[in-house]
Structures are given as structure tokens and as C-alpha cells.
Amino acid sequence: MRNQSIRTAVTLAAATSLLALTACTTDPSVTEDPGGSAAASPEATEQEWFDQALYDEQFEQRTAEFEGDPEQPYLQYIAGEMKDTSDLAVEGEQKVCFANASISNPWRQTGWITMNQQLKVLQDSGVISEMETRDAKDNDNTQIADIDYFINEGNCDAFIISPNSTAALTPAVERACDTGKPVVVFDRGVETDCATTFIHPIGGFAWGIDTATFLSERLQEGDKVVALRILPGVDVLEHRWAAAEKIFTENGIEATDYFTGADPTEIKKIISDELATGDVQGVWMDAGDGAVAAIEAFEDAGKDLPVMTGEDEMSFLRKWQETGIDALAPVYSNFQWRTPLLALEKIFKGEEVPAEWVLPQEPIPADELDQWLELNEGMPDGHYAKFGGEDLPGYPEVWQERQMP
Template structure:
């Protein structure tokens, strides 16, 4: 892909994300919203092409991320032009940077990445984008806008909905709660916390203690145990994902608080996921957080095979899951599977 063939094309549509343009146009200037969609246009070879996609996963210790990879694998299996190579960074920023760099050396046609943390991965994502490789960022963001498209749910809104659930259903008279947060440098951790704070604003609910549990069940149990010992008067727990919430349930049981209300986020429609945890009564509620795997493969097809356009941001829908709808939603999401 010679740099001499690159030409810039700026598309600005009332604040809507930039899209990939038709074949034959590429970019030379600053990446992101001001640079157009050159990488996608340059990479497109049409239906007769063969494409290698690199999928850089933050870790596979979280069930959510295993499901994300599975969703990508399943969707890509129906597109014979695609070969997807997967890498697991195991929550190691340096390892993820190295793995993406290896993908670039291998001359991949498109990069899908769910960054472990935003800032440490920004540089290598920009490097891929500047080399003319379309980049789809899933779930967790990077700094700046040097990527083709971000695909994920609105974490601020999900956090706000969780806060409103506490305010309207769990503690309508106010009360004290503790909060388990995800990996500190990942964008969903901050956004969910910000949204939750907005959701409980003016409610009389006080967050008396917080702890980072890195999205992991075991660490969620350890941190919840410490929080409940430090704040024995806590009346509920908000966990930024379901595995930490399940760990918190074990801590609550060990503390003699088996009925303590606990709310999580993810809502995976699998036997060990959050929807079943709500159905079984281990969690009071959860919120569906789509993996974006199928949507990423669809975007890759549009960019590489159809020579089409994708939005700079694709916001995926969420849904509140409680005991009232858990069984129904689980069945709906598993139809045909």
C-alpha cells in the first residue's frame, strides 16, 4: 500500500462520526475526525479479496471477553474472505502493545482491539491507523480519535441507569452503599462510576467506600470482604460488572449478609452469566452490555469487502434485567443458538 497513492478526504456531517469512504481514497494528514476514512478505502479489495484481521483482546480472565472473542469468531465464520488471528494481552499493557505491533509486522488488513487501558494503547492504535490499517475499537476507548470506528455501549448511561435503580427500587429512602470498580485505567470504569454518581444524585444514597477489583471475580470477593468489614452498615453493593458482583455475593454471605442487594453490569446470556444470576437471586439486577463482536465483523465486511462506510461511533443498546424479566430475556437472547 504505497503512500504515494494516498489522498485525503474530509467528511464532516453535523458532528456525526466520520465514515469510511469509497475505494481509492486514503489519508496523509492528522488521523481521526479531521483525516477522513482513508485507511478503510485503501484496504478495500472487494468480494474477491482475502483479508487477515488481528483481534487484540485485553484479557481472557473475564467471561465477557471470552464471549466477545466467541462472537467475533462465530460472525467471521460466515465470511470466507476473513481469517481472524486472536491475541490475549492478559491485562498487560506492554504485552498488548507488543501483540499489536506483531500484527502490524504481519501486515494485517484490519485491527480490532479492546484495549486493556486507554492511554498506554493509544500510541500503537494510532500507529496502525497511520499506516493505513482500519481500526475498530471495541468496548474500551483509547485517547484521541486515531481510529476508524468505536463500537460499544454508553457506559455513562448504563451507570446512570444502575444509579436510578438504586434510587427508585433498592434504597428509595436513601442509605449507605459500597462500590466495586473495574480496572482504573480503562474507560468503562470511570464512565460507569461517573454515570452511577449522576444516577443517585439527590437521592440520599451515600457511597461510603469504593475499591478497584479489576473486573475479576476473585478480586471482587477480596475487595468486597474488606469493604464490608470497614463499612458493616452498608445496605447494598454496586459492582461495575457481574463477575465482581458474584465475588461480592460470596463476601456478603461470609459476612452473614446473604440477602444484601447487589447490582452488576454485563448480563451475558450464558448459564454462568449475569442474567442467570439475577434469575437465581444472587444479583438484584444487571444491565446488558453487548460485546460488539458481531457488529465489529459486520463493520469489517462493510469496510473491506463492500467498500462502504461505517460511523465513527456505533452505540449499542442496553437493557435492565431484574427478576421480573430475567427468564424471558435469557430465552429471547438464546433463540436459535
């Protein structure tokens, strides 16, 4: 059953079954977005995800000016409402409690390594005493219990939360806010603005706009695109597809979408089945996991390679260079894993932070491919090119060896 392809038109029950089956195997890159992962609620799968105002906002943010040093993109932000944290200022080392959705895919693993190297810097400087982390392993109920454990334990000076899914985690995040301690939400969003700051790259709509525009400019009306999606119910992923679907429809491109669980075998099967019924001119992905498998399916079938969007994962970048396909690598900035800890450093000092901390999110185009491959030479396939940790202790060995804390 795990290899059964599922289109978005399937029943809610079928989509929920897929979530249960993929809960321990994958988790997208990105949220607001992401990213994303596992057990989205039934209500989330029924939600209407297209938001014209948010689409328009992120369309404009793609070309916005960012405050801060471009050499430190993890500290940059788009000017907007700032949060006064003077009442949260404290002295001495503080204990941070981190409720993490998972480290179940390469994007999250890369970020987790980076986050822990940043933690070492802040421990050495006397900002943070320790970071107690609980990993929900892609399960909403587990993460809710993790947050409640931290609250009931009463030993947390601040909370960091990377939500597993959007709607289900909202009440637990609100309970953390009710403690009066700083709460930093990052990666994926929730349906409350109670957090001290919400940190994320521009968002899923920006990803969808960049990628679908790229494909649409290279394809003809009536061409076929296979859209490979990880799973439903996570805001950043749903926003990616909502934007892409809008643009494909406007350009007369036939796009058929499937949930894959980022399973390479499933991806190959989907592509092979589509190629058996006719030509496929394009491949769109809401996360880069399995991008190489998609290309290999065309190679195995002896078909012309498609125009394609993947992600800045090294396996895709290397396959892109090897094959010379016409491609784009969208980015859901992995360096965001540093930002929550750096935000807490500011909050503990009582400094202002953005209420919504929007980080840069710039795709890798063809003319930058060789540059990013050279910068990440020696990194494993599961590494992400724009991870932004080159100045941290342990670079590059810690990332090369994938030393999970």
C-alpha cells in the same frame, strides 16, 4: 497483598500495585465503554473522568432510536456521522489482524467465542481469509508490541484493536492508522478518532445512570451502598463509577467504593467488613464478576439481602432468581464482538459505516429475568445472556462447551 481492599482514596502507588497483581486474573466487561483491564498507566489513574457533556449525551442515548433491524442488534447504530470508505474497497479475501486485550474473564471469553463463529461465516463467504490474533493478556506493553508487530510484519489488510487501557494504547492505534489500512477499535476507547470506526455500546455513563438511578429509587437518604469496582484507568469503568457517584451524592446515599480485582474472596471480605460495622442496604458493581460472592457474603452473615446491580452473566441471573432479591442486570452488550468483523465486511465493499458505531445497551429488569434465563437454558455460569450469537454456526454447543479457539 492480593486480598487487601483498596478504596479510591488510596495513593497512586497502591492503586498501581493492585493493577500489577490483578493483571492476569481479570478484565472487566466493558469499554467505551466496558467491560477494561489490567495495567492502566499512572496518568490514567489520576485523570478526571467525569464529563458532563458525555454524561448528558449518553443519558439521552439510553432512549434513542436505533437504525437497523432489532433482530440484529449487533448491526444497529445511532444515526450520526458516517465514514466514507470507498477508498478502502478491495476485492477478494482479506487478512485481518486482531490485537486483543485479553480473554481473561467470562465476558471476554463469551465474546471471543462469538467473534470466532462470526469469522467462520465470513471465511465461508470469501470475505476474510484468516484472522491472526495476538492476546496481550491484560498488559499494555504487550499489546503495544503486538500492534507494532502487525505493522512491521506488513501482512495485514485490516486491523481490529480492543484496547487494554485508554491512554497507553492511543499512540499504537495511531501508528496502525498511519498504515492507511482500515482500523476498527471496539469495546474500549482510545484518545484518538483516527480509526475507520469505533464500535461500542452506549457507554459507561449510561451504565452508571441506569444502575445508580435504580438503587437510588429504592433506597433512602443516608442508606449505605458498597460499590465494587474492578480497577482504575479504563474509560468505560471509570465512566460507570463517575455517573453512579454523581447520582448517589445527589440523592444523599452514602456510597463507599473499593477495587476488588473481581476476586470473590476479596469481595466477600469487603462485604463482611462493611456488615460488621453496620447495615448495608445496597450493592453496586461496575462489572458482574463476583456478584454471587457479594450476595453470599450477606447470606453468610445472616443479613437481609441488599438491593443490587450486577450484570447479565448467567451466575448472577440464576442467583437473582433463586434469592428473589430486588435487582437489575445492566448490560455491556456482548454481541459487540461480532460487529468489528461485520464492519470490515462493509468497509471491504466500500460501504459507509458509522464513524462512531454506538450499539444498543439495554439492562435486564426483573420482569424479563425469567425470559432471559429460559433463552439461555443450558449455558454455563460464565455465559452472558445478551451475547447475540443464536444464529451463528455451532449454537448452542460451542458456547455451552466454552470451546476457546
